[in-house]
Amino acid sequence: MERIVDIATDGRHLAAHRGFLIVSEGREEIGRVPLDDVAAVIVHAHGITWSTNLMVALAERGALMLLCGPNHQPAAVCLPIDGHHAQNGRMRAQWEAGRPLSKQLWRALVVAKIRWQGAVLEANGRTAGAFDLLARKVGSGDPDNVEAQAARRYWGLLMGEDFRRDREAGGANALLNYGYAVMRAMCARAVVAAGLHPSIGVHHANRGNPFALADDLIEPFRPLVDALTVRLGAVGVATVTPEAKRAYAGLIALDLPGMGGVTTTVSLAATRAAQSLAKSFQTGKAADLVLPQPPSALELAGLDALLR
Structure with a gap:
């Protein structure tokens, strides 16, 4: 089942590792989600960092990352370049x-x-x-x-x-x-x-x-x-x-x-x-x-x- 991953706490780091989206804080893992299950990552918090490997892994799976402002309105999006063979x-x-x-x-x-x-x-x-x-x-x-x-x-x-x-x-x-x-x-x-x-x-x-x-x-x-x-x-x-x-x-x-x-x-x-x-x-x-x-x-x- 596709999942929406919401990141709402400051100071988190997002990375990809062995097919999982890994959420960590201070180098300690606090959660993981199979990348194949992710439909979108919505980021509301500030001070969030992420790896290029994660962005590539999301794009390869057709998932996107959505960055929101303080009023929960989308401000930016990262989308795959190649979404379909045609x-x-x-x-x-x-x-x-x-x-x-x-x-x-x-x-x-x-x-x-x-x-x-x-x-x-x-x-x-x-x-x-x-x-x-x-x-x-x-x-x-x-x-x-x-x-x-x-x-x-x-x-x-x-x-x-x-x-x-x-x-x-x-x-x-x-x-x-x-x-x-x-x-x-x-x-x-x-x-x-x-x-x-x-x-x-x-x-x-x-x-x-x-x-x-x-x-x-x-x-x-x-x-x-x-x-x-x-x-x-x-x-x-x-x-x-x-x-x-x-x-x-x-x-x-x-x-x-x-x-x-x-x-x-x-x-x-x-x-x-x-x-x-x-x-x-x-x-x-x-x-x-x-x-x-x-x-x-x-x-x-x-x-x-x-x-x-």
Whole structure:
């Protein structure tokens, strides 16, 4: 099972030795994880050092290292250069994708996100009939910004009318930042493994954003983080504690409904979405994009196991 490794204590050293990621402090080993199990290493602490051998070993396995600022927002990332045997052709197709295709792909991502938001609201006892209607109103490229209309309704219904999404704030906002960082790392890894470049997005296009495509692909998965944040708040977790980090890291292994009634994990759903996105760029058909279906209330109840 792929694992997210979070480094949150100052003064640690990270190295690779005989197939393991070794965490040490003052030359004394305090933990190890099989390198083949690592999906991403997220570093929040300061004064952390690591070896070049570790970075090479992570890159060889398609894993990444994500460096975060004090607000738990990603600040830098180390990604493999060679992620797929057909990388050159896929990146060329990605770069040459026309605006009509990019707009259709963005529409599909927004529709999926809104439907997931509705599923999360329903699972939390909120009426979400309007979200199905909003999803049907999304046009190519979302020219009417239905995504923002849905967000305004969604946050008030899910978190309370006084809640405001603020990336620089603490409390629930800091928890959301951390959860999204985990999902972002997962999506960036899936994008690179599919032979795509994470900075060339279909909608997100900030020149300083190395995660543009990962930020597109993450959209349907964001409501999972929101749902877990609500559950953490219900049990009294209001800050980014070690317990909260373990819960968010466990999200990538959560079971989701797959195609043909086959259950899949969040991580595998992201991998499949990225692979199908690569196919869409090559065929020029947005219909080739395969996104995960919204989970049922019973499937979202699986989040409770992450709190233990």
